[in-house]
Amino acid sequence: MHHYIPIIKTTSAEIKAFDNLSEEIKLDVLPLFELTKDRAHKKNYPEGRLEKALEKALNAQKSGKMILDLTSHEDLINSEIEELFDNTNGYENWCNFIKNTKITNRIYPTIQIDADQYDESPEDSKKEIISQVKKLEEMCSKLVLRANLGIEPNELITLIGFICEGLSNKKNLLLIIDAEYIKPMTANGYAADISARIKQISDVYKLTDFAVSASSFPKSVMDANYGEDHEGEFYIEEVSLHEKVSTLFSSLNIIYSDYALIHPVRYDIRGGTWVPRVDVPLERKVFYHRYRRDDGGYIVAAQKTIKDIRYLSVGSWGNEQISVASEKRPNGLSPSFWISVRSNIHMTTQALRTRQQ
Template identity: 35%
Template structure:
């Protein structure tokens, strides 16, 4: 059975979407959590990473999850520069993991490029003092993948203690065709090695639906991450599924514009949206149009309940964050159902 390993950043909206899954659905996920700075308050002025750890632990409870650190500058603070210091085999990271992460966590082993064997072995040895499994997340641009695989053969007596994720990042219509052969090359190089899980992760969710080609009030897009996985899974049937939980994977660049109320409906391999300015009906109209759209496929979930409430004229949230959480929740629930068929 396919395991679903979504990459989820510890921002409030993404965590809310995760939290609102029913327990049986949440238990079917093996999420890769990217720690970000936490929400700044008077008692937490720096947005300490430890608060993000506490937030995800409150949701996951005793369930296992993978822990990484975000590489997006917009979601970091000064603490990241310290914890991500690569000196002495990423000692700062291993010290943080050993002190701050609960036992059920699966910490990521950070990599140097070009690959260096001794720092890798040192980092693995430290993390294995506490954690039964570790994870390795490799971007498709990483040049030393074969050397990394050989190092895994040396560092682990049992590769079933390693979760491997190949990360293709943002895959739009122009780049997905190039991502498939590169991922196939990497998967072929695994050559029978029996890791705990091997997944690919990517996201085609655009930074702006209108700039990416949608209309101002309505549009739809293919979920290239699903289409990419389908192609690879046909060749590598042991491959698990991953994505970015319907979130754009890159840092925001460009001009900040006013948010236009939008309701996203996540389907198996596509999504569509309805979008109307407040003066033109806002979330209520967007939800009504989304719900009556002939593409709508019902799915019992917190997200569907919210869309129905808004369509009935009583939206439970009016902030962008709330509706991002709604999209994340809808997508996670939909993909759990898809991969479980």
């Protein structure tokens, strides 16, 4: 049984973080790969190639189970992804895409839902969803519904009803309730909303497998309630959120999920605005050291990190990169590289933490 689901977009930084996990940790977690357009070779493929995004995911998780999903972020979508959202013939394009991976025994596909079709014609929506579910269940042992909090509870109940009509066994469904970005000190409010949804769904449909996901990592550590210029510390709110929800449902399987300590919405860092920073995720907190290039940049930040009494290595690739940088030999000087370092340490830490639960 998996205890941790990191949500990972197939962007370079996120894939690098997962790819550098130890094989033991990779088999311990159930990654959800959110397929995005591939940004490499933009000259020849200006839209990006979906096959490259899939290839990245499959290469990163060579033997373990994985969830496959499609991104909904406009700047990461291309025409190939849009075609996979098409509801025609029971989401035939998406079902064929999963089939063509030829490793359906390792894939838990997400169930695609066309919200516009549901709003216009619930009956047509029901027919296409049921058809999709039946086709996916024939190929895969587990299906996944990823639902954010923008879906009204009663609408979610209706959609799950459609899905259950198509399933041969309701135990083959995993529901991920995704709170997306949550601010500091908001876990209680989100926990109340999510718990109410889980109770209603489990009462009506007797579902037993859920995951609760969120990310409290900010767009900028200089945002309110996070940190200061040179250093800072803040709580990983999603850990608290999961604990508050899971303690209410001892008879259900409530899996911990997060965005691998990355802000849920991708954004480009403008040239000259990035201050070199080394982030260190612990089980429940993150601390960082941040120094401008003229003040020593990543090397000084890494040296301060190693000397910090809070620093604890979990033996990950990310920890190795901090050690190397502290010796004045950093392997990367880009924001993307150090995002990978942070995310890699975090996933290792949370895999070890949840393993003990």
